[in-house]
Structures are given as structure tokens and as C-alpha cells.
Amino acid sequence: MTKFNDFAVSENVLQAVSNMGFEEATPIQEQAIPTALKGLDLIGQAHTGTGKTAAFGVPMVEKLEKNGSTVQALVVTPTRELAVQVAEELNKIGQYKGIRTLPVYGGQDIGRQIRGLQKRPQIIVGTPGRLLDHIRRRTVRLGQVSMVVLDEADEMLNMGFIEDIEAILQETPQERQTLLFSATMPGPIEQLARRFMRDPQKISVRSKEVTVPNTEQFHMVMEERQKFDVLCRLLDTQSPDLAIVFGRTKRRVDELYEALNKRGYSAEGIHGDMTQARRDSVMRQFKDGSIDILVATDVAARGLDITGVTHVYNFDIPQDPESYVHRIGRTGRAGNTGMAVTFVSNREVGHLRTIEYGTKSRIPRLSTPTVKEAIEGQQRIAVEKLLKTVESEDITHYQPLADELLNEHDAETILAAALKMLTKEPDTTPVKLTEEAPQWSKRQNKPYQGGHYRRNKHKGGRGRRPYNKK
Template sequence: MSTFAEFGLGQDVIQAVSEMGFEEATPIQAKAIPVALEGKDMIGQAQTGTGKTAAFGIPLINKISASEDRIVALVMAPTRELAIQVAEEIEKLGRFKGLRSLAIYGGQDISRQIRSLRRKPQIIIGTPGRLLDHINRKTIRLDDVRTVVLDEADEMLDMGFMDDIQSILKLVPEERQTLLFSATMPSNIQKLAQQFLRNPEHISVIPKQVSAPLIQQFYVEVQERMKFDGLCRLLDMEPPELAIVFGRTKRRVAELSEALSKRGYAADGLHGDLSQNQRDTVMRKFRDGSIDVLVATDVAARGLDVSGVTHVINFDLPQDPESYVHRIGRTGRAGKEGTSWTFVTPREMDHLHLIEKVTRHRIAKKPLPTLSEAMEGKQKLVAERILETVKAGDEDVNPYKWVAVQLLEQYDSVQLLSAAMKLLMGDKKDVDVALTPEDPIRGKKRKFEGGRGGYGAAGGNRRYGQGGPGRGYGGGQGRGGYGSGGQRSKPYGGGGNRSQREDGGSYDRGSRGGRSDRRDDSRPQKSHSEDYVNI
């Protein structure tokens, strides 16, 4: 492995690299930095999480003078999260040179960005859409740009930024250095490179086994309706330090994060409908451990770099092998081990085999965790926390000792400890959850029916009380539970278009309500699904 001192970098850059904790260059850095320092155009192909930002950031910082009072370098990134993270790393790399950099992205007040541009940053890091907005407003001029970096280029093109990128690159002087980084090299990337790069040197650091060897990969074959219970059992059986749960759509992520919170998990969601302040708040809570489960769409798979992620769970199977690799790459980083779990419905098995073929890695099958395994995992975690507190000799426990002594005089010690563990485990609320059915592989619209609400208060042997309705969409309430009395009368909710009279009420086929486990519990479960779901 190469050391950074071997690259002939300036002392201020080496000092910054050292303070960031970098000792040896990663393979992509070892190959890319010398080429970039020579001023050549380059195509760098490597997985996410291999140190690509430093691979272009270090030579970029090294050749820019602090006396520059104009924009001389432009970095384009696909998402706000990645633009912010690249800007943070470049700021760290340039701290001892006194360079000024600025992140430009949508979702932030543009007038605030305009004020920051008056500081005359030398480096701009931005998303294509917001960059083009500033260019059209003439608040950013690219006449003096000498280096352009396209980070995660394949992702930018997948998100529909091809026209924006072409428009921006046409405004940059032809006498420039262009560095393109991408995890994959589809035909549109090759076309872009042919159009804007001059005799680029191609550097590839793709391992024979695409999936990271430090990540244990498992899949669970499960019916759609059992996914959420399976997720809860998994989180209980293997309590993560930090976990990212991937859902396919923004709506799915919103539903799933809300459902986990109702069950008592410290979870929050990250998706495109959140404002920038909301996104920043969620990421801050995840980084500082206020939440330990982040539910996210694939937008977060690229560019989201949080250390200490122990588990990645694919609640929905990704639609392509590349997305699978990017998702699980959020764990098993910096030499640490990680675990990935993927939920697969029976009709998705062929798609799973395609992922195995492309990644050249066999994913081990595991059974759905049982309730007893989930309970055992929670108990083990609580016992470990108790022992850690005892071993630490924490003085904060002293005020509780006199109470403990009194309780031990009256009750059995085993019974007391068991009760304390039960309280510490914070048993999850028994909340029924109905998530929106999705049909991602076939890409069709699918209709689904409403269902029964919860059972009502018991009226005697085999008699059921009034049930709550399942919440319907498209005009009315879903069907309620069994009626009161000795016979199974069926009251129905307020009508919709397809109403039918029965027992004095009309009903509409709304979305499915959850069925209570207790027959004296009339809590229905609201569903967030609609008559038709666009996949």
C-alpha cells in the first residue's frame, strides 16, 4: 500500500490527511491520485465506500492556491446528502491551505447560497439542477474553472441529469481537467466520457467478488404480509447498534418508519419528500445515536456515509444488482464486520438469483426468526446492559440501593430481577400494521380489497361485540368487526361507490384493517393504502 507522502503532496495537505486519520491510501486513491496530479483526464471505477472523495479531493486541494478569488474547481454530485458530505471532506482536506469551498444544492434557501458566493469560494460542490439555476441567474460563472469532477456519474444519469450535466460542461472552458467517477460503466456513461473527456486514463478497482467480504449476507423468504412482523423479530433477535432499513418508495418508507415508531423502536425515515431541515435533523439523530434504525429509500444508498452501521435490512428487494451492492455497502466499512438481511417474497426468488449471479456471491438462506428467538435476543441485550452497569461500578446506581435492599427483604431476588428486566426490555406495543402492498418486479398496477376491522368487546361464549371499521379510501369505511349479540350480524361502515345494503348499513371495499389478537379489544388498524397503487 502507498503512503500519502509518496505522492509529492504539499505539507499542508499531508498534515490535513494525517489529522483526518488516513495512514495508507486505498487502492482507488493509490491509482487515481498520481494520474490526477499529472493533470490528465480520468475515469475512475470503484465501489461506494472505497475512498473516492479523497481520490479526487486530495489532488484538487493540492493544486489550488489560496490566493485565487474565483471558482476554479467544480464537483457535481447526484444528491444533496452526497454534495454535503463531499463538501465537508474537502473542507477538512483544505483546512491548512485556507481554501474556501461551498455546497450548492436544492432544498436550501437560494438567497443564502448567493450570500455565501460573495465569499468567492474556489471550489463549488453541487447538484446539477441547483448549479444550473445559479448559472441562469448569473450568480455562478464557470469561465475560470480548470477542474471538473463528476462524482457517482452513473447515479446522476439514472436520476435524469444528463441534459443538465451536458449544459453545464458546455459552459466550462475546454482547456480543463475532467475526472469522472462511477461504480458502473453503462453505455450512457461511456457516451458522456467520449463527448467531454480527452484521452482519459481508465482506472478500475472492482474486486472479483463484488460484494464486500466483511459483510455477512442472508435472505429470508417471506410472504408480503409477514414482512413487518419479521422485521420486528429481526430487530429484537439481533439488536443493532445502527441499522438502515431500505424501502422501495417514499410512501413505503414513511409508512414503515411510522409503524416502527408505534411499536416502540427508535426509528425515523429519510426520503425525498422531506425538507432539507427535516433531512438534516434525521441524519443528526442517526449519527448521534438518538435513533438506531434509519428507514430510507435508495436515494440514501449513495453518498450516505455513517460510521458504525452494523446492519442493513432490505425490507424490499432492490430492483437491480447494483442497488443491492450500494445498499449493503453502508455496513462492513473501515475494516469492521457488518450484516445484511434481505426479505424476499416467493415470486421474487428469480430476481434474487440474478443478484447472486451478478455479485458473484451466494446469499445464505435463513428462516424467519421465531417469537422465542426474538424474545431471547431482547433478554440477552438487557442482561448485557445490566452487567455492563454493574462492572462499571457506576455511582449513579447508589440512590437505588436502599430501595433494592427493602425489596429483597420482601420478595424473591430472581422474581425481582425478572420484573426489572421486563421493564427494561420495554416490550414493544402490540400495534397492528398494514403496509401498502407493492408489486415492484412486474411493474403493474394492482387492486386490493378492504378487510375486517378489529374484534369488539366480548359478549359471551362465541359472541362478538361491535368491531371498529378498517379505514377505507375511495369513498367510505371498510368493513367493521362482528356485531354484538349471539349471532354474527355484520355492521358495515359508511358507504362508497360500491355500496351494498346488509343488516341496515352499506359498505365500501376500503383498505384492509388490522385484526386484533384480543377479542375484547376493538382497536382497528388504519391502512395508508389506496384502491390503486402506482408502482
């Protein structure tokens, strides 16, 4: 296994990646970093969770000059969350070399971004729409950019950003180095590469390497109306440190996190209709552990890299294998173990097989926990809390009170009462969730073959048909 100190990079960069906890390179990093350091164009086919940001961030920071007064590198991402996440990681990689990164994205005050740009960052990470806005205002000038990265290119295609990307690339020098990362390679992405890249080297991380080997994967079959109670039982029995629950729609996310709070769980939601300030606040709470459960849509959670997520629950089955891999990639990261559980209705079992076919993995079935098991799980947590307090907290001020109680009651009774108070017993508060239609396989009983979809204008925008693959 290649280590980071095997790469031809400076001590400043090595110190930064060491502080970030990186020692051994992932497969995409092992192949991409030497290629990018040589100045070659690169197409990397890899999913999220494989270490893509460091794969382009290490060579980018290594090659840039601290004293440059203009933007030297550009990263284009599909979502604001991914822009923020990538910028954070690049700032960590560049901290000792003095290379600064600024994220620019829609939903944030543009005046604030202009003030940040006036401080002359060497790298800009942005979403296509906001980048074009800055280019038109002349607050971002790309004439001196030496490296451009297109991150999650297939997702930008899905979101209709290809023309924006072409307009952005036309603002950069022809002799720039271009790196493109994409989970899949549909025809329009290949055309983009042929038009804007120079003899790119191709790197591909195989499916079996990206389906998060450190994550146990399971599915559960149930009726739609049973889903919420089953989720609560899983939370009670598995007691995740941090969990992400994925819902298919914004309405589903809102109803789910409100229902979880009604049942006594610490949960918040995130989706595209929320203000950026609200989304930022929710993410801060989740990262610092103020809330235990994040309920999210696919788009809102793209690019999030939060350490410590132990469980992912697909309350609604993902629409395709790529979405499934993106979702479960939120856990089992950086060598840690995780668990992903997908809820499947009887009518969606065929769609589950499509996901298994697309990810080349079997997802075993998990039985539903009983109420007794849920109570036992919460009792176990209560005992762990009590023992942790005994071992690590100063309880001397409480011992005189304990002596008084022991004079009136026996120790077993007192301890049982304490455990009962600490135990979160299953809550049956009624909740109502709007039923979602089942997810059908896109090719009607045929194994999913990959590819992305666009609106069929001949059917009034309602139909969807795949891009033809060349």
C-alpha cells in the same frame, strides 16, 4: 498496501486525512490519487463505499491555492444528500490548508447559498439543476475552474441530467482537468467522456472488491404479509446499533417508519418528497444516535456515509445489482463489520439470482428467528445494559434504596424484576402496510447484464428499454 504518506502530498493534507482515520489507501484511491496529481484526466469505474471522495478530494485539495478569489474546482453530484456529504469530506481534507468547500443544491434557500458564495470558497459541490440556476444568475462563474469531477455519472444519466452536465462543462475552460466516476459505463457516459475529456486514464475496481467484503450478506424468503413481523424479530435478535431499512417507494418508507414507532422502535424515514429541513433533521438524529433505525428509498440514501451503521435490511429487494451494492455499501465501512439481509418473496427468487449473478457473489439463506429467540435477544440486551451501568455509572446514590429493597425481597427476585423492566418484549401491535408488487428481473429470466434504462416514448412513457451499449 499503499499508505497515504506514500503519496506526494503536503503535510497539511496528510494531517487532515490522518485525523479522518485514513491510513491505508483503498484500491480506487491507490490508483486514482497519483494519476490525478499528475494532472491527467481520469475515468474511475467504482461503486459507492470504495473511497471515491478521497480519491479525487486529496489531489484536488493538494493542487488548489488558498488565496484564490474565484472558484477553482467543481464537483457535480446527482443528489443533494451526496452533495452535502462530499462537501463535508472535502472540508475535512482541506481544513489545514485553508481550502473551503460550499455545497449548492435544490431545496435549500438560494439566498443563503449566494451569501456563502460571496465568501469565495475554492470548491463548489452541487447538483446539476441548482448549479445551472447559479450560472444563469451569474452568482457562480466557472471561468477559472482547473478541475471538474463528475461523481456517480451513471446515476445522473438515470435522473436525466446529461444535458445539464454538458451545459455546465461548456462554462468551464477547455484546458481543465476532468475526473469522472461511475459504477457502470453505459453508452451515453462513454460519449460524454469522449466529448469532454482528453485522453483519460481508465481505472476500474473489480466487482469482488466493491461488494463490501466486511459485510455478511443473507437473504430470507417469505410472503409479503410476513415481512414486517420478520423485520421486528431480526431487530430484536440482532440488536443493531444503527440500522438502515430500504423500501422501494416513498409510500412504503412512510408506512414502515410509522409502523416501527408503533411497535416501540426508534425510527425515522427519509425520501424525496420530504422538505430539505426535515431530511436534514432526520439525518442529524440518525448520526447522533437519537434514532436507531433509518427507513429510506434508494435515491434518498445515495451518497450517505454514516459511520457505525451495523445492519442494512432490504425490506424490498433492490431493482438491480448496482442498487444492491449501493444499499449494502452503507455498512461494513472503514474496516468495520456489518450485516445485510434481503427480504425476498417466492416470486422474487429469480430476481435474487439476477443480483447474485451481477455481483458475482452468493447470498446465503437465513432462517427466520423464532419468538423465543427474539425474547432471548432482548433479554441479552437488558443484561448488557445492566452490566454497563454497573461498570461505568455512578450508582452510589441508589445503594441505600437497594439495601431497603433487599431487606424486603431476595436479591434474585429484585434482579429478575429489573431485567423484566429493561427487556423490550416482542410487540404484536397490529400494523397495516400497503402491498408492493414483486420485483421482476428486467430481462425476464435472463441474467442481468448491467446497463441503464430510459422511457420508451412509443409506449406513452410506460415501457422501459435499455440504452444500446456501443
